[in-house]
Amino acid sequence: MPKTTETTLEINLSALTHNYSYLKSKLESNTNFLAVVKAFAYGSDSVAVAKHLEALGVDYFAVAYTSEGFVLREAGIKTPILVLHPQPTNFKTLIDHCLEPSIYSFKVLDEFISTASHCKQQDYPIHLKFNTGLNRLGFRASDCNNIVEKLKATAAVKAKSIFSHLAASEDLNEKEFTLHQISTFRAVAKNLESLIGYKPWLHMCNTSGVIHYPEAHFDMVRCGIGLYGFGNSANEDQNLNPVASLKSVISQIHKIKPNETVGYNRAFMAEGHQKTATIPIGHADGISRQYGNKQGFVFIKGLKAPIIGNVCMDMIMVDVTNIECSEGDEVIIFDGIHKASTLAESANTISYEILTAISQRVKRKFLK
Structure with a gap:
Protein backbone atom coordinates (compact mmCIF):
# COMPACT_ATOMS: atom_id res chain seq x y z
CA MET A 1 0.00 0.00 0.00
CA PRO A 2 1.35 3.49 -0.88
CA LYS A 3 2.89 5.42 1.99
CA THR A 4 0.67 7.94 3.78
CA THR A 5 1.90 11.46 3.03
CA GLU A 6 -0.82 13.56 4.67
CA THR A 7 -3.67 13.19 7.13
CA THR A 8 -6.06 10.76 5.45
CA LEU A 9 -9.18 8.80 6.29
CA GLU A 10 -9.06 5.51 4.42
CA ILE A 11 -12.48 3.97 3.79
CA ASN A 12 -12.37 0.24 3.11
CA LEU A 13 -15.39 -0.74 1.04
CA SER A 14 -14.50 -4.43 1.25
CA ALA A 15 -14.87 -4.16 5.03
CA LEU A 16 -18.26 -2.54 4.48
CA THR A 17 -19.30 -5.49 2.31
CA HIS A 18 -18.18 -7.92 5.01
CA ASN A 19 -20.10 -6.12 7.76
CA TYR A 20 -23.26 -5.88 5.67
CA SER A 21 -23.09 -9.59 4.83
CA TYR A 22 -22.46 -10.55 8.45
CA LEU A 23 -25.40 -8.52 9.76
CA LYS A 24 -27.65 -9.80 6.95
CA SER A 25 -26.77 -13.36 7.97
CA LYS A 26 -28.52 -12.70 11.29
CA LEU A 27 -31.84 -12.03 9.54
CA GLU A 28 -34.58 -14.10 7.97
CA SER A 29 -34.57 -13.86 4.19
CA ASN A 30 -37.73 -11.73 4.13
CA THR A 31 -36.49 -9.17 6.68
CA ASN A 32 -35.59 -5.86 5.09
CA PHE A 33 -32.29 -4.14 5.82
CA LEU A 34 -32.09 -0.39 6.42
CA ALA A 35 -28.60 1.12 6.40
CA VAL A 36 -28.10 4.25 8.49
CA VAL A 37 -25.87 6.68 6.59
CA LYS A 38 -26.45 9.85 8.61
CA ALA A 39 -23.58 12.10 9.71
CA PHE A 40 -21.59 11.49 6.51
CA ALA A 41 -22.08 7.73 7.00
CA TYR A 42 -20.68 7.87 10.52
CA GLY A 43 -17.86 10.20 9.54
CA SER A 44 -16.80 8.47 6.34
CA ASP A 45 -18.57 9.47 3.09
CA SER A 46 -22.33 9.08 2.77
CA VAL A 47 -22.44 9.08 -1.03
CA ALA A 48 -19.69 6.49 -1.54
CA VAL A 49 -21.08 4.27 1.22
CA ALA A 50 -24.66 4.55 -0.03
CA LYS A 51 -23.67 3.76 -3.62
CA HIS A 52 -21.75 0.71 -2.46
CA LEU A 53 -24.60 -0.55 -0.29
CA GLU A 54 -27.16 0.15 -3.00
CA ALA A 55 -25.14 -2.06 -5.35
CA LEU A 56 -25.19 -4.77 -2.67
CA GLY A 57 -28.99 -4.61 -2.58
CA VAL A 58 -29.80 -2.75 0.64
CA ASP A 59 -33.55 -2.12 1.01
CA TYR A 60 -33.62 1.30 2.70
CA PHE A 61 -31.41 4.11 3.88
CA ALA A 62 -31.87 6.41 6.86
CA VAL A 63 -30.48 9.88 7.45
CA ALA A 64 -31.08 12.33 10.28
CA TYR A 65 -31.98 15.42 8.29
CA THR A 66 -33.57 16.31 4.97
CA SER A 67 -30.36 17.94 3.73
CA GLU A 68 -28.54 14.62 4.08
CA GLY A 69 -31.18 12.86 2.01
CA PHE A 70 -31.03 15.63 -0.60
CA VAL A 71 -27.29 14.99 -1.04
CA LEU A 72 -27.91 11.30 -1.68
CA ARG A 73 -30.66 11.96 -4.22
CA GLU A 74 -28.47 14.50 -6.03
CA ALA A 75 -25.78 11.80 -6.23
CA GLY A 76 -28.21 9.44 -7.94
CA ILE A 77 -29.30 7.20 -5.06
CA LYS A 78 -32.70 5.67 -5.91
CA THR A 79 -33.28 3.48 -2.83
CA PRO A 80 -35.98 4.70 -0.40
CA ILE A 81 -34.62 7.08 2.26
CA LEU A 82 -36.16 7.57 5.70
CA VAL A 83 -35.49 10.97 7.31
CA LEU A 84 -35.37 10.31 11.04
CA HIS A 85 -35.67 13.89 12.31
CA PRO A 86 -37.28 16.04 9.62
CA GLN A 87 -38.10 19.66 10.30
CA PRO A 88 -41.39 21.08 8.96
CA THR A 89 -39.55 23.93 7.22
CA ASN A 90 -38.02 21.31 4.89
CA PHE A 91 -41.15 19.29 4.08
CA LYS A 92 -41.50 20.68 0.55
CA THR A 93 -37.87 19.81 -0.23
CA LEU A 94 -38.38 16.39 1.32
CA ILE A 95 -41.34 15.67 -0.95
CA ASP A 96 -39.62 17.09 -4.03
CA HIS A 97 -36.83 14.53 -3.56
CA CYS A 98 -39.02 11.56 -2.64
CA LEU A 99 -37.71 11.31 0.90
CA GLU A 100 -39.86 9.68 3.58
CA PRO A 101 -40.40 11.41 6.94
CA SER A 102 -40.45 10.02 10.44
CA ILE A 103 -43.62 11.42 12.00
CA TYR A 104 -43.22 11.63 15.76
CA SER A 105 -45.74 14.22 17.03
CA PHE A 106 -49.14 15.64 16.18
CA LYS A 107 -47.60 18.98 15.20
CA VAL A 108 -45.35 17.23 12.69
CA LEU A 109 -48.18 15.01 11.47
CA ASP A 110 -50.53 17.96 10.91
CA GLU A 111 -47.89 20.01 9.12
CA PHE A 112 -46.80 17.15 6.88
CA ILE A 113 -50.39 16.31 5.91
CA SER A 114 -50.90 19.98 5.08
CA THR A 115 -47.75 20.13 2.91
CA ALA A 116 -48.48 16.81 1.19
CA SER A 117 -52.04 17.91 0.44
CA HIS A 118 -50.80 21.24 -0.94
CA CYS A 119 -48.36 19.30 -3.17
CA LYS A 120 -51.30 17.13 -4.35
CA GLN A 121 -49.76 13.92 -3.03
CA GLN A 122 -51.68 10.70 -2.58
CA ASP A 123 -50.64 7.92 -0.18
CA TYR A 124 -47.27 9.57 0.42
CA PRO A 125 -45.27 7.15 2.62
CA ILE A 126 -44.73 8.23 6.21
CA HIS A 127 -43.18 6.39 9.14
CA LEU A 128 -44.90 6.66 12.52
CA LYS A 129 -42.47 6.71 15.44
CA PHE A 130 -43.53 5.62 18.91
CA ASN A 131 -41.72 6.30 22.16
CA THR A 132 -41.39 3.05 24.11
CA GLY A 133 -38.89 4.20 26.71
CA LEU A 134 -36.05 6.18 25.12
CA ASN A 135 -38.03 9.40 25.74
CA ARG A 136 -36.46 11.29 22.88
CA LEU A 137 -38.94 11.45 20.01
CA GLY A 138 -42.20 9.65 19.38
CA PHE A 139 -45.93 9.31 19.97
CA ARG A 140 -47.29 7.62 23.08
CA ALA A 141 -49.33 4.42 22.93
CA SER A 142 -52.37 6.44 23.97
CA ASP A 143 -52.12 8.53 20.81
CA CYS A 144 -53.21 5.75 18.43
CA ASN A 145 -56.88 6.71 18.14
CA ASN A 146 -56.10 10.34 17.30
CA ILE A 147 -53.39 9.33 14.80
CA VAL A 148 -55.76 7.02 12.95
CA GLU A 149 -58.48 9.65 12.92
CA LYS A 150 -56.13 12.07 11.17
CA LEU A 151 -54.89 9.45 8.69
CA LYS A 152 -58.41 8.40 7.76
CA ALA A 153 -59.34 12.04 7.15
CA THR A 154 -56.80 12.45 4.32
CA ALA A 155 -55.72 10.64 1.17
CA ALA A 156 -52.42 12.56 1.04
CA VAL A 157 -50.39 10.23 3.27
CA LYS A 158 -50.25 6.57 4.23
CA ALA A 159 -48.32 4.83 7.00
CA LYS A 160 -45.48 2.87 5.41
CA SER A 161 -44.12 1.75 8.77
CA ILE A 162 -44.51 1.89 12.53
CA PHE A 163 -41.24 1.99 14.43
CA SER A 164 -39.51 2.63 17.72
CA HIS A 165 -35.96 2.75 19.07
CA LEU A 166 -34.29 0.58 21.70
CA ALA A 167 -32.62 2.47 24.52
CA ALA A 168 -30.08 -0.08 25.79
CA SER A 169 -30.00 -3.09 23.47
CA GLU A 170 -26.21 -3.40 23.82
CA ASP A 171 -26.42 -3.73 27.63
CA LEU A 172 -27.61 -7.18 28.68
CA ASN A 173 -27.96 -5.89 32.24
CA GLU A 174 -30.89 -3.92 30.85
CA LYS A 175 -32.53 -6.92 29.17
CA GLU A 176 -35.71 -6.62 31.25
CA PHE A 177 -36.13 -3.00 30.15
CA THR A 178 -35.47 -3.90 26.51
CA LEU A 179 -37.98 -6.76 26.57
CA HIS A 180 -40.53 -4.36 28.06
CA GLN A 181 -39.88 -1.96 25.18
CA ILE A 182 -40.39 -4.76 22.66
CA SER A 183 -43.60 -5.86 24.37
CA THR A 184 -44.91 -2.29 24.44
CA PHE A 185 -44.11 -1.86 20.75
CA ARG A 186 -45.91 -5.08 19.82
CA ALA A 187 -49.03 -3.89 21.64
CA VAL A 188 -48.91 -0.46 19.99
CA ALA A 189 -48.47 -1.99 16.53
CA LYS A 190 -51.30 -4.48 17.04
CA ASN A 191 -53.65 -1.73 18.19
CA LEU A 192 -52.74 0.65 15.39
CA GLU A 193 -53.06 -2.06 12.73
CA SER A 194 -56.55 -2.96 13.97
CA LEU A 195 -57.63 0.68 13.89
CA ILE A 196 -56.06 1.59 10.56
CA GLY A 197 -57.22 -1.47 8.64
CA TYR A 198 -53.92 -2.41 6.99
CA LYS A 199 -50.47 -3.60 8.09
CA PRO A 200 -47.54 -1.17 7.88
CA TRP A 201 -43.99 -2.52 8.23
CA LEU A 202 -42.64 -2.79 11.75
CA HIS A 203 -39.05 -2.02 12.74
CA MET A 204 -37.29 -1.51 16.03
CA CYS A 205 -33.82 -3.12 16.10
CA ASN A 206 -30.54 -1.26 15.81
CA THR A 207 -27.21 -3.11 15.43
CA SER A 208 -27.22 -4.46 18.99
CA GLY A 209 -30.89 -5.34 18.66
CA VAL A 210 -30.12 -7.37 15.55
CA ILE A 211 -27.48 -9.31 17.49
CA HIS A 212 -29.27 -9.79 20.82
CA TYR A 213 -33.02 -9.73 20.07
CA PRO A 214 -33.88 -11.77 16.95
CA GLU A 215 -37.49 -11.96 18.12
CA ALA A 216 -37.75 -8.21 17.46
CA HIS A 217 -36.41 -8.15 13.89
CA PHE A 218 -39.97 -7.75 12.60
CA ASP A 219 -40.21 -6.54 8.96
CA MET A 220 -37.00 -4.48 8.90
CA VAL A 221 -33.92 -3.70 10.98
CA ARG A 222 -31.88 -0.50 11.08
CA CYS A 223 -28.10 -0.90 11.24
CA GLY A 224 -25.66 1.95 11.74
CA ILE A 225 -22.51 1.40 13.80
CA GLY A 226 -22.32 -2.30 12.92
CA LEU A 227 -21.95 -1.48 9.24
CA TYR A 228 -18.89 0.59 10.08
CA GLY A 229 -17.24 -2.20 12.08
CA PHE A 230 -18.35 -1.96 15.70
CA GLY A 231 -20.72 -4.33 17.47
CA ASN A 232 -20.91 -2.60 20.84
CA SER A 233 -19.15 -5.54 22.50
CA ALA A 234 -15.68 -7.07 22.35
CA ASN A 235 -17.09 -10.39 21.12
CA GLU A 236 -19.08 -8.87 18.28
CA ASP A 237 -16.24 -6.52 17.31
CA GLN A 238 -14.29 -9.65 16.35
CA ASN A 239 -16.93 -10.48 13.74
CA LEU A 240 -16.82 -7.04 12.13
CA ASN A 241 -14.14 -5.10 10.27
CA PRO A 242 -13.66 -1.36 10.87
CA VAL A 243 -14.34 0.52 7.65
Whole structure:
Protein backbone atom coordinates (compact mmCIF):
# COMPACT_ATOMS: atom_id res chain seq x y z
CA MET A 1 0.00 0.00 0.00
CA PRO A 2 1.35 3.49 -0.88
CA LYS A 3 2.89 5.42 1.99
CA THR A 4 0.67 7.94 3.78
CA THR A 5 1.90 11.46 3.03
CA GLU A 6 -0.82 13.56 4.67
CA THR A 7 -3.67 13.19 7.13
CA THR A 8 -6.06 10.76 5.45
CA LEU A 9 -9.18 8.80 6.29
CA GLU A 10 -9.06 5.51 4.42
CA ILE A 11 -12.48 3.97 3.79
CA ASN A 12 -12.37 0.24 3.11
CA LEU A 13 -15.39 -0.74 1.04
CA SER A 14 -14.50 -4.43 1.25
CA ALA A 15 -14.87 -4.16 5.03
CA LEU A 16 -18.26 -2.54 4.48
CA THR A 17 -19.30 -5.49 2.31
CA HIS A 18 -18.18 -7.92 5.01
CA ASN A 19 -20.10 -6.12 7.76
CA TYR A 20 -23.26 -5.88 5.67
CA SER A 21 -23.09 -9.59 4.83
CA TYR A 22 -22.46 -10.55 8.45
CA LEU A 23 -25.40 -8.52 9.76
CA LYS A 24 -27.65 -9.80 6.95
CA SER A 25 -26.77 -13.36 7.97
CA LYS A 26 -28.52 -12.70 11.29
CA LEU A 27 -31.84 -12.03 9.54
CA GLU A 28 -34.58 -14.10 7.97
CA SER A 29 -34.57 -13.86 4.19
CA ASN A 30 -37.73 -11.73 4.13
CA THR A 31 -36.49 -9.17 6.68
CA ASN A 32 -35.59 -5.86 5.09
CA PHE A 33 -32.29 -4.14 5.82
CA LEU A 34 -32.09 -0.39 6.42
CA ALA A 35 -28.60 1.12 6.40
CA VAL A 36 -28.10 4.25 8.49
CA VAL A 37 -25.87 6.68 6.59
CA LYS A 38 -26.45 9.85 8.61
CA ALA A 39 -23.58 12.10 9.71
CA PHE A 40 -21.59 11.49 6.51
CA ALA A 41 -22.08 7.73 7.00
CA TYR A 42 -20.68 7.87 10.52
CA GLY A 43 -17.86 10.20 9.54
CA SER A 44 -16.80 8.47 6.34
CA ASP A 45 -18.57 9.47 3.09
CA SER A 46 -22.33 9.08 2.77
CA VAL A 47 -22.44 9.08 -1.03
CA ALA A 48 -19.69 6.49 -1.54
CA VAL A 49 -21.08 4.27 1.22
CA ALA A 50 -24.66 4.55 -0.03
CA LYS A 51 -23.67 3.76 -3.62
CA HIS A 52 -21.75 0.71 -2.46
CA LEU A 53 -24.60 -0.55 -0.29
CA GLU A 54 -27.16 0.15 -3.00
CA ALA A 55 -25.14 -2.06 -5.35
CA LEU A 56 -25.19 -4.77 -2.67
CA GLY A 57 -28.99 -4.61 -2.58
CA VAL A 58 -29.80 -2.75 0.64
CA ASP A 59 -33.55 -2.12 1.01
CA TYR A 60 -33.62 1.30 2.70
CA PHE A 61 -31.41 4.11 3.88
CA ALA A 62 -31.87 6.41 6.86
CA VAL A 63 -30.48 9.88 7.45
CA ALA A 64 -31.08 12.33 10.28
CA TYR A 65 -31.98 15.42 8.29
CA THR A 66 -33.57 16.31 4.97
CA SER A 67 -30.36 17.94 3.73
CA GLU A 68 -28.54 14.62 4.08
CA GLY A 69 -31.18 12.86 2.01
CA PHE A 70 -31.03 15.63 -0.60
CA VAL A 71 -27.29 14.99 -1.04
CA LEU A 72 -27.91 11.30 -1.68
CA ARG A 73 -30.66 11.96 -4.22
CA GLU A 74 -28.47 14.50 -6.03
CA ALA A 75 -25.78 11.80 -6.23
CA GLY A 76 -28.21 9.44 -7.94
CA ILE A 77 -29.30 7.20 -5.06
CA LYS A 78 -32.70 5.67 -5.91
CA THR A 79 -33.28 3.48 -2.83
CA PRO A 80 -35.98 4.70 -0.40
CA ILE A 81 -34.62 7.08 2.26
CA LEU A 82 -36.16 7.57 5.70
CA VAL A 83 -35.49 10.97 7.31
CA LEU A 84 -35.37 10.31 11.04
CA HIS A 85 -35.67 13.89 12.31
CA PRO A 86 -37.28 16.04 9.62
CA GLN A 87 -38.10 19.66 10.30
CA PRO A 88 -41.39 21.08 8.96
CA THR A 89 -39.55 23.93 7.22
CA ASN A 90 -38.02 21.31 4.89
CA PHE A 91 -41.15 19.29 4.08
CA LYS A 92 -41.50 20.68 0.55
CA THR A 93 -37.87 19.81 -0.23
CA LEU A 94 -38.38 16.39 1.32
CA ILE A 95 -41.34 15.67 -0.95
CA ASP A 96 -39.62 17.09 -4.03
CA HIS A 97 -36.83 14.53 -3.56
CA CYS A 98 -39.02 11.56 -2.64
CA LEU A 99 -37.71 11.31 0.90
CA GLU A 100 -39.86 9.68 3.58
CA PRO A 101 -40.40 11.41 6.94
CA SER A 102 -40.45 10.02 10.44
CA ILE A 103 -43.62 11.42 12.00
CA TYR A 104 -43.22 11.63 15.76
CA SER A 105 -45.74 14.22 17.03
CA PHE A 106 -49.14 15.64 16.18
CA LYS A 107 -47.60 18.98 15.20
CA VAL A 108 -45.35 17.23 12.69
CA LEU A 109 -48.18 15.01 11.47
CA ASP A 110 -50.53 17.96 10.91
CA GLU A 111 -47.89 20.01 9.12
CA PHE A 112 -46.80 17.15 6.88
CA ILE A 113 -50.39 16.31 5.91
CA SER A 114 -50.90 19.98 5.08
CA THR A 115 -47.75 20.13 2.91
CA ALA A 116 -48.48 16.81 1.19
CA SER A 117 -52.04 17.91 0.44
CA HIS A 118 -50.80 21.24 -0.94
CA CYS A 119 -48.36 19.30 -3.17
CA LYS A 120 -51.30 17.13 -4.35
CA GLN A 121 -49.76 13.92 -3.03
CA GLN A 122 -51.68 10.70 -2.58
CA ASP A 123 -50.64 7.92 -0.18
CA TYR A 124 -47.27 9.57 0.42
CA PRO A 125 -45.27 7.15 2.62
CA ILE A 126 -44.73 8.23 6.21
CA HIS A 127 -43.18 6.39 9.14
CA LEU A 128 -44.90 6.66 12.52
CA LYS A 129 -42.47 6.71 15.44
CA PHE A 130 -43.53 5.62 18.91
CA ASN A 131 -41.72 6.30 22.16
CA THR A 132 -41.39 3.05 24.11
CA GLY A 133 -38.89 4.20 26.71
CA LEU A 134 -36.05 6.18 25.12
CA ASN A 135 -38.03 9.40 25.74
CA ARG A 136 -36.46 11.29 22.88
CA LEU A 137 -38.94 11.45 20.01
CA GLY A 138 -42.20 9.65 19.38
CA PHE A 139 -45.93 9.31 19.97
CA ARG A 140 -47.29 7.62 23.08
CA ALA A 141 -49.33 4.42 22.93
CA SER A 142 -52.37 6.44 23.97
CA ASP A 143 -52.12 8.53 20.81
CA CYS A 144 -53.21 5.75 18.43
CA ASN A 145 -56.88 6.71 18.14
CA ASN A 146 -56.10 10.34 17.30
CA ILE A 147 -53.39 9.33 14.80
CA VAL A 148 -55.76 7.02 12.95
CA GLU A 149 -58.48 9.65 12.92
CA LYS A 150 -56.13 12.07 11.17
CA LEU A 151 -54.89 9.45 8.69
CA LYS A 152 -58.41 8.40 7.76
CA ALA A 153 -59.34 12.04 7.15
CA THR A 154 -56.80 12.45 4.32
CA ALA A 155 -55.72 10.64 1.17
CA ALA A 156 -52.42 12.56 1.04
CA VAL A 157 -50.39 10.23 3.27
CA LYS A 158 -50.25 6.57 4.23
CA ALA A 159 -48.32 4.83 7.00
CA LYS A 160 -45.48 2.87 5.41
CA SER A 161 -44.12 1.75 8.77
CA ILE A 162 -44.51 1.89 12.53
CA PHE A 163 -41.24 1.99 14.43
CA SER A 164 -39.51 2.63 17.72
CA HIS A 165 -35.96 2.75 19.07
CA LEU A 166 -34.29 0.58 21.70
CA ALA A 167 -32.62 2.47 24.52
CA ALA A 168 -30.08 -0.08 25.79
CA SER A 169 -30.00 -3.09 23.47
CA GLU A 170 -26.21 -3.40 23.82
CA ASP A 171 -26.42 -3.73 27.63
CA LEU A 172 -27.61 -7.18 28.68
CA ASN A 173 -27.96 -5.89 32.24
CA GLU A 174 -30.89 -3.92 30.85
CA LYS A 175 -32.53 -6.92 29.17
CA GLU A 176 -35.71 -6.62 31.25
CA PHE A 177 -36.13 -3.00 30.15
CA THR A 178 -35.47 -3.90 26.51
CA LEU A 179 -37.98 -6.76 26.57
CA HIS A 180 -40.53 -4.36 28.06
CA GLN A 181 -39.88 -1.96 25.18
CA ILE A 182 -40.39 -4.76 22.66
CA SER A 183 -43.60 -5.86 24.37
CA THR A 184 -44.91 -2.29 24.44
CA PHE A 185 -44.11 -1.86 20.75
CA ARG A 186 -45.91 -5.08 19.82
CA ALA A 187 -49.03 -3.89 21.64
CA VAL A 188 -48.91 -0.46 19.99
CA ALA A 189 -48.47 -1.99 16.53
CA LYS A 190 -51.30 -4.48 17.04
CA ASN A 191 -53.65 -1.73 18.19
CA LEU A 192 -52.74 0.65 15.39
CA GLU A 193 -53.06 -2.06 12.73
CA SER A 194 -56.55 -2.96 13.97
CA LEU A 195 -57.63 0.68 13.89
CA ILE A 196 -56.06 1.59 10.56
CA GLY A 197 -57.22 -1.47 8.64
CA TYR A 198 -53.92 -2.41 6.99
CA LYS A 199 -50.47 -3.60 8.09
CA PRO A 200 -47.54 -1.17 7.88
CA TRP A 201 -43.99 -2.52 8.23
CA LEU A 202 -42.64 -2.79 11.75
CA HIS A 203 -39.05 -2.02 12.74
CA MET A 204 -37.29 -1.51 16.03
CA CYS A 205 -33.82 -3.12 16.10
CA ASN A 206 -30.54 -1.26 15.81
CA THR A 207 -27.21 -3.11 15.43
CA SER A 208 -27.22 -4.46 18.99
CA GLY A 209 -30.89 -5.34 18.66
CA VAL A 210 -30.12 -7.37 15.55
CA ILE A 211 -27.48 -9.31 17.49
CA HIS A 212 -29.27 -9.79 20.82
CA TYR A 213 -33.02 -9.73 20.07
CA PRO A 214 -33.88 -11.77 16.95
CA GLU A 215 -37.49 -11.96 18.12
CA ALA A 216 -37.75 -8.21 17.46
CA HIS A 217 -36.41 -8.15 13.89
CA PHE A 218 -39.97 -7.75 12.60
CA ASP A 219 -40.21 -6.54 8.96
CA MET A 220 -37.00 -4.48 8.90
CA VAL A 221 -33.92 -3.70 10.98
CA ARG A 222 -31.88 -0.50 11.08
CA CYS A 223 -28.10 -0.90 11.24
CA GLY A 224 -25.66 1.95 11.74
CA ILE A 225 -22.51 1.40 13.80
CA GLY A 226 -22.32 -2.30 12.92
CA LEU A 227 -21.95 -1.48 9.24
CA TYR A 228 -18.89 0.59 10.08
CA GLY A 229 -17.24 -2.20 12.08
CA PHE A 230 -18.35 -1.96 15.70
CA GLY A 231 -20.72 -4.33 17.47
CA ASN A 232 -20.91 -2.60 20.84
CA SER A 233 -19.15 -5.54 22.50
CA ALA A 234 -15.68 -7.07 22.35
CA ASN A 235 -17.09 -10.39 21.12
CA GLU A 236 -19.08 -8.87 18.28
CA ASP A 237 -16.24 -6.52 17.31
CA GLN A 238 -14.29 -9.65 16.35
CA ASN A 239 -16.93 -10.48 13.74
CA LEU A 240 -16.82 -7.04 12.13
CA ASN A 241 -14.14 -5.10 10.27
CA PRO A 242 -13.66 -1.36 10.87
CA VAL A 243 -14.34 0.52 7.65
CA ALA A 244 -12.38 3.67 8.51
CA SER A 245 -8.66 4.05 9.19
CA LEU A 246 -7.31 7.45 10.17
CA LYS A 247 -3.65 8.03 9.36
CA SER A 248 -1.22 10.92 9.35
CA VAL A 249 2.52 11.64 9.27
CA ILE A 250 5.22 13.10 11.47
CA SER A 251 5.80 16.71 10.46
CA GLN A 252 8.67 17.46 12.83
CA ILE A 253 10.63 15.87 15.68
CA HIS A 254 11.86 17.91 18.64
CA LYS A 255 14.34 17.07 21.36
CA ILE A 256 13.07 18.53 24.61
CA LYS A 257 15.26 19.34 27.58
CA PRO A 258 14.27 18.83 31.22
CA ASN A 259 11.69 21.38 32.42
CA GLU A 260 10.93 22.58 28.87
CA THR A 261 7.23 22.71 28.07
CA VAL A 262 5.21 21.62 25.06
CA GLY A 263 2.14 23.26 23.55
CA TYR A 264 -0.44 25.81 24.60
CA ASN A 265 -0.62 26.83 28.25
CA ARG A 266 2.59 24.88 28.83
CA ALA A 267 0.40 21.90 29.68
CA PHE A 268 3.27 19.39 29.42
CA MET A 269 6.63 19.76 31.14
CA ALA A 270 9.51 17.38 30.41
CA GLU A 271 10.91 15.61 33.46
CA GLY A 272 14.04 14.60 31.57
CA HIS A 273 15.43 14.56 28.05
CA GLN A 274 12.54 13.61 25.78
CA LYS A 275 11.68 13.46 22.11
CA THR A 276 8.37 14.64 20.66
CA ALA A 277 6.73 14.36 17.25
CA THR A 278 4.32 16.92 15.85
CA ILE A 279 1.48 15.52 13.72
CA PRO A 280 -0.83 17.51 11.39
CA ILE A 281 -4.20 16.67 12.94
CA GLY A 282 -6.04 18.51 15.69
CA HIS A 283 -9.39 19.34 17.21
CA ALA A 284 -10.56 20.91 13.93
CA ASP A 285 -10.09 17.46 12.39
CA GLY A 286 -11.93 15.53 15.10
CA ILE A 287 -9.26 14.82 17.70
CA SER A 288 -10.83 16.80 20.50
CA ARG A 289 -9.03 18.38 23.45
CA GLN A 290 -10.16 15.57 25.73
CA TYR A 291 -7.50 13.35 24.13
CA GLY A 292 -4.69 15.65 25.24
CA ASN A 293 -2.42 15.33 28.26
CA LYS A 294 -1.84 11.59 27.82
CA GLN A 295 -5.51 10.64 27.66
CA GLY A 296 -5.22 9.67 24.01
CA PHE A 297 -2.49 8.15 21.90
CA VAL A 298 -1.40 7.23 18.37
CA PHE A 299 0.74 4.42 17.00
CA ILE A 300 4.09 4.88 15.27
CA LYS A 301 6.11 1.88 14.09
CA GLY A 302 3.55 -0.25 15.91
CA LEU A 303 4.28 1.39 19.28
CA LYS A 304 1.94 3.54 21.37
CA ALA A 305 2.85 7.23 21.54
CA PRO A 306 0.79 9.23 24.07
CA ILE A 307 -0.53 12.65 23.12
CA ILE A 308 1.17 15.24 25.34
CA GLY A 309 0.09 18.77 26.14
CA ASN A 310 -3.12 20.27 24.85
CA VAL A 311 -4.51 19.27 21.48
CA CYS A 312 -4.17 22.22 19.07
CA MET A 313 -6.61 23.14 16.33
CA ASP A 314 -4.45 21.64 13.60
CA MET A 315 -1.76 19.64 15.42
CA ILE A 316 -1.01 17.22 18.20
CA MET A 317 2.31 16.47 19.83
CA VAL A 318 3.18 12.96 20.98
CA ASP A 319 5.95 11.44 23.07
CA VAL A 320 8.30 9.35 20.89
CA THR A 321 11.21 9.21 23.33
CA ASN A 322 11.38 5.43 23.09
CA ILE A 323 10.40 5.08 19.43
CA GLU A 324 12.91 5.06 16.57
CA CYS A 325 11.15 7.26 14.03
CA SER A 326 11.79 10.01 11.51
CA GLU A 327 10.01 13.00 10.05
CA GLY A 328 7.68 11.77 7.33
CA ASP A 329 6.95 8.44 9.03
CA GLU A 330 3.36 7.18 9.07
CA VAL A 331 1.17 7.66 12.14
CA ILE A 332 -1.88 5.52 12.89
CA ILE A 333 -4.62 7.24 14.87
CA PHE A 334 -6.93 4.24 14.43
CA ASP A 335 -7.36 1.38 11.99
CA GLY A 336 -8.46 -2.25 11.93
CA ILE A 337 -5.87 -3.25 14.52
CA HIS A 338 -5.67 -0.12 16.69
CA LYS A 339 -9.40 0.42 16.89
CA ALA A 340 -11.28 3.70 17.22
CA SER A 341 -13.26 2.20 20.10
CA THR A 342 -10.05 1.71 22.11
CA LEU A 343 -8.96 5.30 21.54
CA ALA A 344 -12.45 6.52 22.43
CA GLU A 345 -12.45 4.57 25.69
CA SER A 346 -9.20 6.28 26.70
CA ALA A 347 -11.11 9.56 26.87
CA ASN A 348 -14.29 8.06 28.35
CA THR A 349 -16.34 8.29 25.17
CA ILE A 350 -17.57 5.92 22.44
CA SER A 351 -16.57 4.98 18.90
CA TYR A 352 -19.60 6.81 17.47
CA GLU A 353 -18.24 10.15 18.68
CA ILE A 354 -14.71 9.88 17.35
CA LEU A 355 -15.86 8.49 13.99
CA THR A 356 -18.51 11.12 13.34
CA ALA A 357 -16.19 13.92 14.51
CA ILE A 358 -13.68 13.43 11.66
CA SER A 359 -13.68 16.73 9.80
CA GLN A 360 -14.64 17.00 6.17
CA ARG A 361 -11.32 18.74 5.52
CA VAL A 362 -9.55 15.41 6.12
CA LYS A 363 -8.75 13.74 2.80
CA ARG A 364 -10.84 10.64 2.03
CA LYS A 365 -9.30 7.67 0.24
CA PHE A 366 -11.39 4.67 -0.86
CA LEU A 367 -10.02 1.15 -0.76
CA LYS A 368 -11.72 -1.75 -2.52
